[in-house]
Amino acid sequence: MLSKVAERVYWAARYLERVESTARMLSIYDTLLFDLPRQVNLGWYNLIVINSLEQDFNERYSVQDERNVVKFLVGDDTNPSSIVTSLKAIRENIRTTRDVIPADTWELVNELSQYVQDHLQQGINRRDRHEFLGNVISACQQIIGLWQVNMPRDSAWEMLKLGQNLERADMTTRNLDAATAAIMQIEDDDFAVNSQQIIWGNVLRSLSADQPYRRAMRSSVKAPLVCSFLLTDPRFPRSVEYCLNDMIQGVKALPRAEKIIADIRKLHKTVTDRAEDSAPGPEMREALNDLQISLQYLHFSISRTWFLNDQEQLAVAQ
Amino acid sequence: MSINWKHYELQEGFYDELISSPGNPRVPARQLANYLNSLTEEEIQSRKLAAESTIKDMGVSFTVYSEGENIDRAWPFDIVPRIISAQQWEKTAAGLRQRLKALNMFIDDLYHEQKIIKDGVIPEFVLKQSKNYRPECEGVNPRFGVWAHICGTDLVRDGDGQFYVLEDNLRVPSGVSYMLENRSIMKRVLPEVFEKVSIAPVGDYPEALFNMLASLSPRQSSSPVVVVLTPGIFNSAYFEHAFLAQRMGAELVEGSDLVVGKDDCVYMKTISGLERVDVIYRRIDDMFLDPEVFHPESVLGVPGLMRAWRKGKVALANAPGAGVADDKVVYAYVPDIIRYYLSEEPLIPNVETYLCYDDKQREYVLDNLDKLVVKPANESGGYGMLVGPHSTKKEREQFAELIKANPRNYIAQPTLALSTAPTLVGRSKVEPRHLDLRPFILQGESSYVTTGGLTRVAMKKGSLVVNSSQGGGSKDTWIVDTSAGKA
Numbered sequence: 001m002l003s004k005v006a007e008r009v010y011w012a013a014r015y016l017e018r019v020e021s022t023a024r025m026l027s028i029y030d031t032l033l034f035d036l037p038r039q040v041n042l043g044w045y046n047l048i049v050i051n052s053l054e055q056d057f058n059e060r061y062s063v064q065d066e067r068n069v070v071k072f073l074v075g076d077d078t079n080p081s082s083i084v085t086s087l088k089a090i091r092e093n094i095r096t097t098r099d100v101i102p103a104d105t106w107e108l109v110n111e112l113s114q115y116v117q118d119h120l121q122q123g124i125n126r127r128d129r130h131e132f133l134g135n136v137i138s139a140c141q142q143i144i145g146l147w148q149v150n151m152p153r154d155s156a157w158e159m160l161k162l163g164q165n166l167e168r169a170d171m172t173t174r175n176l177d178a179a180t181a182a183i184m185q186i187e188d189d190d191f192a193v194n195s196q197q198i199i200w201g202n203v204l205r206s207l208s209a210d211q212p213y214r215r216a217m218r219s220s221v222k223a224p225l226v227c228s229f230l231l232t233d234p235r236f237p238r239s240v241e242y243c244l245n246d247m248i249q250g251v252k253a254l255p256r257a258e259k260i261i262a263d264i265r266k267l268h269k270t271v272t273d274r275a276e277d278s279a280p281g282p283e284m285r286e287a288l289n290d291l292q293i294s295l296q297y298l299h300f301s302i303s304r305t306w307f308l309n310d311q312e313q314l315a316v317a318q
Numbered sequence: 319m320s321i322n323w324k325h326y327e328l329q330e331g332f333y334d335e336l337i338s339s340p341g342n343p344r345v346p347a348r349q350l351a352n353y354l355n356s357l358t359e360e361e362i363q364s365r366k367l368a369a370e371s372t373i374k375d376m377g378v379s380f381t382v383y384s385e386g387e388n389i390d391r392a393w394p395f396d397i398v399p400r401i402i403s404a405q406q407w408e409k410t411a412a413g414l415r416q417r418l419k420a421l422n423m424f425i426d427d428l429y430h431e432q433k434i435i436k437d438g439v440i441p442e443f444v445l446k447q448s449k450n451y452r453p454e455c456e457g458v459n460p461r462f463g464v465w466a467h468i469c470g471t472d473l474v475r476d477g478d479g480q481f482y483v484l485e486d487n488l489r490v491p492s493g494v495s496y497m498l499e500n501r502s503i504m505k506r507v508l509p510e511v512f513e514k515v516s517i518a519p520v521g522d523y524p525e526a527l528f529n530m531l532a533s534l535s536p537r538q539s540s541s542p543v544v545v546v547l548t549p550g551i552f553n554s555a556y557f558e559h560a561f562l563a564q565r566m567g568a569e570l571v572e573g574s575d576l577v578v579g580k581d582d583c584v585y586m587k588t589i590s591g592l593e594r595v596d597v598i599y600r601r602i603d604d605m606f607l608d609p610e611v612f613h614p615e616s617v618l619g620v621p622g623l624m625r626a627w628r629k630g631k632v633a634l635a636n637a638p639g640a641g642v643a644d645d646k647v648v649y650a651y652v653p654d655i656i657r658y659y660l661s662e663e664p665l666i667p668n669v670e671t672y673l674c675y676d677d678k679q680r681e682y683v684l685d686n687l688d689k690l691v692v693k694p695a696n697e698s699g700g701y702g703m704l705v706g707p708h709s710t711k712k713e714r715e716q717f718a719e720l721i722k723a724n725p726r727n728y729i730a731q732p733t734l735a736l737s738t739a740p741t742l743v744g745r746s747k748v749e750p751r752h753l754d755l756r757p758f759i760l761q762g763e764s765s766y767v768t769t770g771g772l773t774r775v776a777m778k779k780g781s782l783v784v785n786s787s788q789g790g791g792s793k794d795t796w797i798v799d800t801s802a803g804k805a
Contacts, residue, residue, distance in 0.1 A: 003587040004575050096551055099564045155589060255590035306589040 001155040005097050007307040009156050012093035012101070013163030015086040020140035021171035022073055022083055023133040025178060028206040030129055032182075035198045042182055044069040050177045051081060067124065075120040083136065084120075087113045100156035102146055112139040153253075161250045162302065169243035170295045172207065172230055177288045179203045180280040183223070200226045212236045223280050231271055240291070244268045256305060263301050267294050321354050321362070321748055326740060329750050333479040335400050335739040346403045346798035349515050353508070354398070359746040366742065369397050369507045373499075394791030395500065397507050400739045400753060400773040404518065404799040410473070410481055411757070411767040413665030416656060418469050418759045421486065421643045423659040425465040428642060429455050439658050440651050443675075447726050448645050449696045450489075452604060454611055455639035458628050461534050464761050466643065467635040468527070468599075470494075473755045473771075474669070475737035482669045482734075484754065485649060489641040490601050494523060494758045495558035496792055497772040498565075504794040518769040518797040523758070524565035527599075530762035531566075534633035535596040542596035544568045545586060547576070549602050549618045559601050568599070578622030584632040597633045598623075604638050646695040646729045647673055670732055674725040683730040684721065687714045690730040692721070705782065707733055736782050739793065741775060752776045754784050755795065770795035 029047060036042060045064040048057045053072075056079055061068040076082045090109050098106055116136065122128040123136075144164075151157045179199050186195050200221045204210045209230065216233055217225050233239040237246075248264050251257040274287045324341035328334055336347040343351035357365070373395060402410075427434050428445060435442050445451055470491025472484040501520050505512060528544065535542035548559035550572050563570035569586065576595065577585050585592035600607065606616040608623040626632045642648065648655075650671040656664045672679040672690070683690060692704040704717045721728045738750035757771030773793040774784035784790040 001589050002569055002571060002575055003589055004572070006589045092551075099560065099570070159589075 001100075001159075003307050005100060006155065006159045007303070008093040008097045009100060009159040010163035010302070010307075012090050012097065013160040014167040015089045015093070016140055016143060017164050017167035017171065018081060019083050019086045019090070020137055021167070021175075022081065022086070023136045023140075024206045025171075025175060026070065026073060027130065027133045027137075028175070028178065028202045030126070030133070031205075032199060032202045035202070036195055042185060046178060046181050046185070047073060050174050050181060053079060053081065056080065066126075070129070071124050074123045075116075083116060083123075087116060097156075100154075101160075102150040104146055105143055108139065108143050108146065112136070112143075115139065155254060158250045158253050159306075162247060165243040165247045165250070166295060166299060166302075168238055169240045170292060172238050172240055172243070173288045173291050173295075175203055175207060176227060176230055177285060179226075180284050180288070183280050184282070184285075196223060197221055203230075207238050209236060209238060227280065227284065231274070240271050241268070244271070254306070260298075260301060260305055263298055267291075267298060270294065320356070320358055321746055323351055323355060326748060327750065329738060331477050332735050332750070332752075333475050333477055333737040334750055335402070335475070335737055335753070336398075337740065344401070346796075346800050347401045350399065350401065350508075350511055350796075353511050353514075362742070362746045365397055365507050369395055369503050372503050372506050394777060395503060396741045396751075396775060396777075396791055396793045397504075398740050398742055398748060399504060399508075399794040399796045400755075400775075401796045401798050402770060404516075404797050404801075407518075407770065407797045410666060413481075414471055414757055414759045414767050415761075415765045416660065416662060416665055417471065417483065417486070417652065418466065418761050418765065420656040420659045421469070421488065421652070422464045422466055422761060424648075424655045425637075425640055425643050426460075426463045427659075429458060429465075429639060434655070434658055437658070439654055440648075443726070444645075444647050444651075445642070448642050448648070450604070450639070450641035450645055452639035452642070454624060454628075455637070458637075459630075460637045461536075461633060462761075462763055465637040465640040467530060467534070467637075467761055469759045469761070470756045471759060473666070473757065474734055476669075477735035479737075481666055481755075483649075483652070483666050484669055484734075485646065486644060486652070487756075488636060488644040489603060490555075490636070491756070491758065492555040492558050492601075493756055493772040493774075494768070495561040497758075497768065497770075497795070498523060498561075500772070500792060500794040515796075516799040518799065520769045520795075523768055524562060526760055526766045527562065528566040528568070530760045530766065531568075531597045531599055531633075531635055533762040534635060536630055536633060537594075537596055539596075543586075543594060544597045544599065545571045545576075545595050547571055547573065547598050547600040547602055549573075549606070553601070555601065562599075573602070573617065573619045576620045576623075578620060578626050582622070582626050582629045582631045584620070584623065584626050595632060597635065599635050604641060607634075607638060644696075646671075646693055647675070647726065650729060669734065672730040674721050674728040674730065680721065680725055683728075684718055687717060689733060691733055692717055692728055692730045695727050695729060705733070734782075739773075739775070741777070741793075743779075749779065751779070752782050752784070753793070770797045 025047065029044065033042065043064070044066040047069055048054055057072055060072065060076065060078055072079050072082065074083050077084055079085060087109070091113060094101060094106055094109055119132055123132040147160060182199050183196055200223055204213050204221065204226060207230070213226065213229050216236070217229055219225055229236065230239055232241045234241055234245065236242055244264055244267060248261055251260050271291065323337060323343060326337055326340060328337060328340060336343055336351065338344050424434065428451070434440050435445060466488040468491060470487040470493060472487070473481045474484045475481055497520060531544045532542050544566065546559050546563040546568050548556060548570060550556065560570055571586055575586050577587065577592070579585055584595045584598070586595050602618050605612045606618040608619050608621060609616045610621045611624040624638065627634050627638065649668065650673055653664045653668055656662060672683050674680045674683055683692070687704070688706045688709070690706045692706070694702045704713060736752040736754065738752055740748035741751040743749050753773050753775040755771050755773050758768045760766040773795045774790050775793055776782060776784045777791045778789060
C-alpha cells in the first residue's frame with residue numbers, strides 16, 4: 001500500500017471521528033444546559049478551551065458566547081477542526097483513495113456535507129440543534145457501518161481503524177476534560193452535588209456509555225467511577241483502554257509495527273497508572289492533558305513509520 | 319412523436335455516418351434505426367434519463383479547472399451511437415498499426431543516426447526547431463525500439479466518406495476511459511439492440527494496456543510492478559488516470575510517491591518501505607517529468623527519473639521525447655515516413671497540409687486564410703487555431719502576422735466537411751451533428767487497436783469543435799459485423 005494512500009485513509013477516518021465527536025460534545029452542552037439549575041453558570045467557551053482552539057477562536061470572535069462558540073465549532077471554515085472543515089478534509093481524502101474504500105462512501109460523504117451546508121443555521125439555533133446534531137451523528141455512523149460491513153481486512157482497513165481509534169481516544173479524554181472543567185466551575189453550594197450528577201450523566205450519555213457503565217460498574221453515577229470507566233474499561237469501545245488495545249491488535253497486521261506497538265504499550269501503562277486516582281480536579285485535568293500530548297506523539301510516530309519515507313529508508317533499501 | 323428518419327435533415331456535401339439518404343439508414347445501422355423508430359417520445363426520454371443517471375452513478379466526470387475552482391462536470395453523452403462496418407474498420411485498424419509502427423521507427427532514428435534527414439526525406443531544420451525534440455533522449459534504446467507505446471490518432475471523415483488522419487497524439491493522449499464508460503452506459507440504455515446486432519466488444523483495452531506495459535519491464539519477473547503516474551486531482555484527466563489504474567490493478571501514484579535511489583532504480587514509498595517500480599505509465603508531460611533535467615521548479619515529477627530511464631532501470635510509457643512526432647509539421651511528412659521506413663503506401667491518407675515555412679505554400683495560405691484552418695505546430699486540444707470560414711478580418715490579420723513572424727510554427731489545412739451523425743436534440747428530434755473519432759493504438763512487442771474508439775461530437779448545431787474542454791460531447795462507437803447477424 002502506498003504511504004500516501006495510507007495517510008489519506010488514516011486522516012479520512014480521523015476526521016470522520018472528529019465530526020461525530022464534535023457533534024456529540026456539542027450535544028452534551030446542549031442538554032446539559034437544559035438540566036442544570038439556572039443558578040449554575042456554565043460557560044460555552046469551555047468547549048473552545050478543551051479543544052485547544054483558543055487562539056483560532058479569539059482571532060475570529062471577540063464575544064465568547066454560545067452562538068459564536070457553536071458557530072465556530074460547526075460551520076466555521078477558518079477553524080481547522082470544525083464540522084465543516086473536517087467534512088471538507090474527508091472529501092479530499094476520499095476522492096483520492098476511492099479505490100481502497102467502499103465506493104458508496106464517496107456518495108454518503110457528499111450527502112452529509114451537503115446536509116451540513118444546507119442546515120447550518122439549524123445547527124446554530126438552539127431550538128433545532130438537537131435534531132441537526134443527531135442527523136450528523138447518524139450519518140457518520142452509517143459510513144462507519146458501511147466500512148465495517150464491506151471492507152476487506154487489509155492494510156486500508158487497519159489504517160482506518162488506527163485513525164479512528166486514535167481520534168476516539170483523544171476525544172474521550174477531551175470529553176472527560178470538558179466535564180471536569182465544568183465541575184470545577186460550579187461553585188460549591190447547595191446545587192453542586194446535583195449538578196455533578198447531571199454533568200457526569202451527560203458525559204456518559206453523549207458517549208453512548210450510559211448503560212455499559214451501569215452494567216460494568218454496578219453503581220450509580222459517581223465521578224471517580226465514570227473517569228475510571230472511560231479511561232480503563234477493557235470492553236467499552238470508546239474507553240481509552242479499549243482504543244489502545246484495539247490499536248495494538250490492528251497494527252500487528254501492518255509491516256514494521258514494532259516501534260508503534262512499543263509506543264502504544266508505554267502509553268497504555270501511563271493510563272493504567274493514572275486511573276488509580278480519578279477524582280476530578282486540577283490534577284485530573286493535567287493528567288488528561290498529558291495523555292492528549294502522548295497521543296499526539298503517537299501520531300508523529302505513526303506518521304514517521306508509515307507515511308514519510310525519507311532518505312534513511314532509502315539507504316536501508318539499498 | 320417518435321423518430322422519423324424521413325424527416326432527418328441531411329446536410330448537403332457532408333457524409334452522414336448512419337443515414338445515406340432521407341429515410342434510408344446505411345446497412346450496419348439499419349436495425350438500430352428501426353429500433354429507435356419503434357420507440358415513443360416518452361420511451362426515448364426515459365432512455366436519455368437512464369443514460370444521465372448511469373453517468374452520475376458511475377461518477378463519470380471530467381474536471382474543468384478554472385478560476386482556482388475545480389468543477390467536476392458530468393460527461394455529456396448522446397444516446398444515438400455512431401456505427402462503422404466491421405469490414406471498413408479492419409482496413410482502418412491496419413492503417414493505424416502501420417502508421418504507429420513507422421512513427422516509432424522514425425522517432426528511434428531521430429534519436430540515433432537520423433538517417434531520414436541524411437537521406438534528405440525530411441529537412442534538418444524541422445527537427446532542429448521542433449519544440450518536442452529532446453536532446454536528452456539521444457542514444458537511448460527503449461525496449462523493442464518503441465517510443466510511443468500509446469497513441470491516440472484523430473480520424474475524420476470528409477464529404478467523400480473516406481477516413482483521414484487529422485493528427486497523432488503521441489504525448490499523453492486521453493479519452494480511452496470515456497470510450498469504455500460509453501459502452502457500459504449504452505448496454506444499460508439500449509440493451510435490446512445489443513441482443514440483435516453483432517457489436518464488437520471494447521472491454522479488453524485495460525488488459526491489452528497492462529500486458530503491453532508489463533512487456534516493457536526491465537526486470538524479467540512474472541509480476542512486474544506497473545504504476546500510473548498522474549499530476550494529481552487537479553488534472554482534467556484525473557478521472558481517467560484513476561480509472562485505468564483501477565482497471566489494471568496498478569497503483570496510482572503522484573511524483574512525490576516515487577523516489578530514485580543511488581542505484582538509479584525507481585522506488586515507490588509504501589507502508590512496508592520502498593518497493594521497486596518497473597514500468598511507469600506516465601500521464602505527465604515531458605517537461606515536468608524530472609526537475610533535474612527539465613523544468614527545475616516542477617513538483618509533479620521525480621528527481622532522477624530521466625537518469626533511471628536512460629540507464630534502463632525503469633520503462634516509461636510513452637518514452638520521453640516521443641512527442642517529437644506529434645509536431646504538425648512532422649505530421650505532414652508521415653506519408654513519406656511510412657514509405658521510407660516500411661516501403662509501403664500509407665493505408666490511411668493525411669489531410670492535405672500546407673507548410674508555412676515553404677515560401678510557395680505560405681503564399682497560398684496567406685492568400686486563402688478565409689478558407690483554411692491554421693494550426694500551431696505544437697499545441698493540442700484545439701487551442702490557438704484559426705478557423706478561416708468562421709473568422710473575422712481582424713483575426714485573419716493577426717494570424718497573417720503570426721505566420722510571417724514564425725512560419726515554421728504554423729500549418730494550414732482545408733476546412734474539412736466533417737461527417738455527421740444523428741444526435742438527439744430536444745425530446746425526440748434527431749439532427750445531424752459533426753464528429754470525429756479517436757482510436758487508441760498500443761505498441762510494445764506487438765500492436766493493438768481499440769475496436770472503434772472514442773467518438774467526439776460537437777453538440778452545438780453547425781459547430782466543428784469536438785473538444786470536451788470546449789463544449790463537445792461523445793457517443794458510443796459501434797463496430798458492427800453485418801455478415802454475422804445474431805440469430
